Structures are given as structure tokens and as C-alpha cells.
Amino acid sequence: MKVLVINCGSSSLKYQVLDMTTEALLAKGLVERIGMDGSVITHEKIGMDKFILTVPMKDHQDAIGHVLEAIQDADHGVVASMDEIGAVGHRVVHAGEKYSKSVLVTPAVLRGLEECCELAPLHNPPNLLGIAACQALMPNTPMVTVFDTAFHQTMPPESYIYAIPYEYYQKHGIRRYGFHGTSHKYVAERTADILNVALDDLKIITCHLGNGASVSAIKRGKCIDTSMGFTPLEGLVMGTRSGDIDPAIVTFIREKEKLEQGVANDILNKKSGVLGISGVSSDFRDIEAAAEEGNERAQLALKVFAHKVRFYIGAYIAEMNGVDAIVFTAGVGENDIEMRDIICNDLGNLGIKLDLVKNKVRGKETIISRDDSKVKIILIPTNEELMIARDTYNIVKKIK
Ligand code: AMP
Numbered sequence: 001m002k003v004l005v006i007n008c009g010s011s012s013l014k015y016q017v018l019d020m021t022t023e024a025l026l027a028k029g030l031v032e033r034i035g036m037d038g039s040v041i042t043h044e045k046i047g048m049d050k051f052i053l054t055v056p057m058k059d060h061q062d063a064i065g066h067v068l069e070a071i072q073d074a075d076h077g078v079v080a081s082m083d084e085i086g087a088v089g090h091r092v093v094h095a096g097e098k099y100s101k102s103v104l105v106t107p108a109v110l111r112g113l114e115e116c117c118e119l120a121p122l123h124n125p126p127n128l129l130g131i132a133a134c135q136a137l138m139p140n141t142p143m144v145t146v147f148d149t150a151f152h153q154t155m156p157p158e159s160y161i162y163a164i165p166y167e168y169y170q171k172h173g174i175r176r177y178g179f180h181g182t183s184h185k186y187v188a189e190r191t192a193d194i195l196n197v198a199l200d201d202l203k204i205i206t207c208h209l210g211n212g213a214s215v216s217a218i219k220r221g222k223c224i225d226t227s228m229g230f231t232p233l234e235g236l237v238m239g240t241r242s243g244d245i246d247p248a249i250v251t252f253i254r255e256k257e258k259l260e261q262g263v264a265n266d267i268l269n270k271k272s273g274v275l276g277i278s279g280v281s282s283d284f285r286d287i288e289a290a291a292e293e294g295n296e297r298a299q300l301a302l303k304v305f306a307h308k309v310r311f312y313i314g315a316y317i318a319e320m321n322g323v324d325a326i327v328f329t330a331g332v333g334e335n336d337i338e339m340r341d342i343i344c345n346d347l348g349n350l351g352i353k354l355d356l357v358k359n360k361v362r363g364k365e366t367i368i369s370r371d372d373s374k375v376k377i378i379l380i381p382t383n384e385e386l387m388i389a390r391d392t393y394n395i396v397k398k399i400k
Contacts, residue, residue: 001086001397002026002079003389004071008060008090008130010122011035015067016385017078017085020393023386026078027071031063039063043070051076060126061133068137085141086400088134089392091182091384092127092145094120096173100153102391104399105131105143113145119173120231142399144392151181154222159319162230176234178226180208180330183382184216187327190380192221194365195325203320205313208382209339210330211239211282215309217316225319227312233268236312237305239282242272244308277301284332284339306342313343317350323375326352329382335362344377351375 001021007014016028029043039057044050051070057063071077071085079085090105096116103109110131117124131143160176161169168174184206191206192199199221206216213236216226227235227243237243250264259267275282278301280290290298317323327333328340337360344354351374358368361379369377 001393001400002084003392003396004085004088005385005388005392006064006067006088006090006130006134007385007388008126010126013060013063013067013130014385016389017071018386018389020389023389025386027076028385029067029070031057031067033057034063035059041066041070043067043076045076045078048076059133060129061136064130064133064137082138082141085138087392087396088138088141088143089388090127090131090134090143090145091148091388092131093123093148093179094177095145095147095149096177097153097175099145099147100150102144102146102150102388102395104395105135105145109145119177142396144395146182146388146391148179148181149177151185152176152178152216152223152226155224155226159225174230176226176229178214178216178223179228179232180212180214180216181223182384182387183208183329184214184218184223184226186383186387187329187380188218188221190365191325191327191378194367194378194380195376197324202324203322204325204327205316205323206327206329207309207313207333207343208330209236209309209328209333209336212241213238213243213309213330213332215312215316217319219320225316235308237277237301237308238273240270240273240275242268242276274301274305277304284336288336288338302339302342306339309343310347313347314350325376325378327378327380329380334379334381337362340368340377340379352377
């Protein structure tokens with residue numbers, strides 16, 4: 001069965017087509033500037049040059065129409081007709097407490113996800129637009145939703161309850177949800193494969209360090225804690241997000257800077273993190289270049305970022321009473337040799353010893369700990385799309 005994976009944002013969407021008999025990636029692409037001037041689709045049949053088409057796309061249905069044309073195209077397509085696509089898998093960010101697993105799309109599921117829109121007002125509405133557009137264009141193709149929050153639903157209450165009046169949890173669902181779940185789950189499963197040990201016998205700390213960043217504690221295959229919270233703002237220092245701060249800072253800055261409603265939220269989400277500290281960029285490559293030239297704020301931003309990752313690693317070792325493997329994934333985790341070095345430096349007493357030579361690798365599954373390290377340190381490129389395709393295939397094959 002071939003599966004189309006859709007990850008729909010407000011003005012862009014990413015897609016992939018995978019053949020699930022072999023899990024081979026057949027094609028992938030990106031649509032940008034949906035509903036704006038200069039809408040463009042960049043499509044790539046694996047093994048061929050990219051095909052770029054600038055064409056007006058007024059909404060998500062238009063955009064998905066162009067995706068379907070591209071994947072059926074005589075030259076750069078990968079299916080002769082849409083009948084070959086057995087299912088569509090959609091990434092949906094937030095399922096609240098409704099779903100701890102991926103589910104087949106039904107009218108009841110869609111109603112439930114509508115209710116979750118207030119928990120993720122920037123992400124869920126475009127995700128749902130993508131589903132509606134696909135349903136309009138492929139009315140007979142089964143659809144599955146795969147949630148960023150689902151993997152974290154196994155957390156115990158002591159990990160997800162905030163110490164604020166309990167009625168806010170009961171009335172408004174204010175609790176830790178966690179995000180990047182598909183990525184944390186994928187790398188945890190790969191860890192078990194790589195180490196040839198059952199997931200049930202492992203304690204793993206997964207560090208998803210990209211522009212957005214989160215750490216999870218995974219014991220016996222189940223997430224028991226994660227650093228992102230009610231929203232993706234909590235936890236690690238990120239590209240532009242602050243991560244953990246004293247909540248009193250928000251009211252203080254609001255008054256001092258006379259900020260309008262919503263501005264503080266914008267500052268914490270878009271102007272903080274390593275960008276806010278360094279004043280240089282949210283991209284670690286730019287910050288590292290500036291740090292090398294002696295920019296002290298860039299140097300500080302890198303140190304603060306690493307400090308917070310180490311802080312969570314320590315906390316999760318305590319929570320799990322040990323750790324067997326620490327995994328690095330996503331843009332920074334997969335590519336930033338120096339950052340992995342700073343994070344793992346001087347943790348020998350905890351049995352964590354990075355091999356500085358093996359660590360000189362980017363984007364390739366590799367064990368980068370020393371042979372005498374009690375804890376394995378592993379670089380694993382994430383593959384959320386494959387995870388979405390797998391869940392989609394496994395759910396749909398049961399009903400076909
Ligand atoms: P992601 O959100 O997972 O796509 O990660 C994107 C981030 O990865 C970028 O903003 C960069 O900060 C970081 N990144 C990508 N490549 C490198 C690299 N070679 N060295 C350091 N950071 C990198």
C-alpha cells in the first residue's frame with residue numbers, strides 16, 4: 001500500500017509518498033505561500049531533480065490539488081492514479097486528553113479535534129483544513145490522524161499536573177501535554193533496534209533539539225515525563241522560545257514595558273531563546289560563527305542552551321533511577337558536534353562518556369559514546385513522516 005503523509009501549516013504544507021511494503025520514500029515536497037502571492041510547490045521524486053511550480057493557490061484545497069497532480073504527473077509522479085494511494089496520514093499537533101494513539105478519521109474524531117483547537121490555536125486549525133481538503137478531493141480514501149501529544153499521554157499525574165488550583169485542570173484542561181511525541185517515539189524505538197534490546201528493558205532520554213526543542217524520559221517504552229508543557233513554550237531554551245522562566249517575569253515585563261495584550265506571548269515565543277540572548281540569530285550555525293569571532297552574548301546563548309539540556313538530563317536520570325541511553329535528534333541534535341560535546345562534557349560520574357572522535361558525525365545513525373561508557377549516547381536522525389505512514393498503514397490495513 002502507498003501512503004500519502006500530509007503535514008499542514010497555516011500557509012505551507014509538507015508531504016511525502018511512501019510505499020509501505022518496503023517503507024521506501026517515493027516522493028516528497030513542500031507547498032509554500034498558500035493563500036498569498038507567489039504560491040509555489042517544490043516536488044521531488046526520489047532520485048530525480050526537484051520540480052518547482054509557481055502557481056496561484058488560494059487555499060489548502062488548491063494546494064492539495066497541486067500535490068495530487070504532482071504525484072500523478074507522467075514525468076515526476078510516483079502513482080498512475082490516486083487509486084494507488086491506499087490511505088492518507090495527517091499530522092495533528094494537539095489531541096488534548098482525547099487520544100493516546102493515532103486514529104482513523106471519522107466525523108466524531110473531527111468534532112473532538114475541533115474542540116482541541118483552543119489548546120493549539122496556531123496549529124490545529126490548519127491541520128484540520130488539510131484533512132478537510134483531502135476529504136474533499138479523495139472522498140473514498142481512508143484518513144488517519146497522528147498526534148504530537150499522543151505519545152506523552154502515558155505520563156503519570158505527578159509529571160503533568162501543575163501546582164496551580166486543581167480546578168483549572170478540571171475546567172480548562174490546563175496540564176502538561178508535551179509535543180514532538182512522534183519524534184520521541186521514533187527515536188526510542190530505533191534505540192531498541194540499534195542496541196538490540198527490548199524497549200521494555202530500557203530507560204532512555206531522548207533529546208529532540210531543533211528550532212523547537214524538548215527532552216523526554218522514556219521508561220519501558222512509555223513516556224514518563226517531557227519538557228514541553230501546556231504549550232510548546234515550556235522546557236528547554238529554543239531557537240526563539242524562552243523555555244522555562246519564572247512566570248512572574250511576564251507580569252513584570254508587561255508593566256515595565258507597557259505591553260499590549262498578546263505582546264508578551266509573542267516575545268516569549270518569537271523573540272526569546274538563543275535569538276533573544278545572542279541578538280544574532282535563532283540558527284545555531286550563525287550563533288556558533290559569532291561565538292567563534294568572540295561575540296560574548298553568542299557564547300552565552302550556547303552555554304545557557306546546553307545548561308538547560310543538562311539540567312533536564314539530570315532530572316530525568318533521577319526520575320527513572322538511571323538511564324541506559326541518551327539520544328540526540330533533530331537539526332541541532334543531529335548536526336551540531338560542538339553542542340553535543342558541551343552537553344555531554346564532564347558527566348563521567350553518571351556513566352556518560354562521549355567519544356570525541358565518534359562524535360564527529362552529522363545526520364547518520366551512530367553510537368557516539370566511548371566503549372567504556374555505561375550509558376550509550378546515540379545520534380539518530382528523526383523520521384516523523386515514516387512514523388505517521390506506519391501508523392496510518394497499520395490502522396488502515398485492518399479495515400481494508
Ligand atoms: P529542525 O527544527 O529540527 O529543522 O532544526 C533546525 C535547526 O537546526 C536550525 O535552526 C539550526 O539551528 C540547526 N542546525 C542545522 N544544521 C546545523 C549544523 N550543521 N550545525 C548546527 N546547527 C544546525
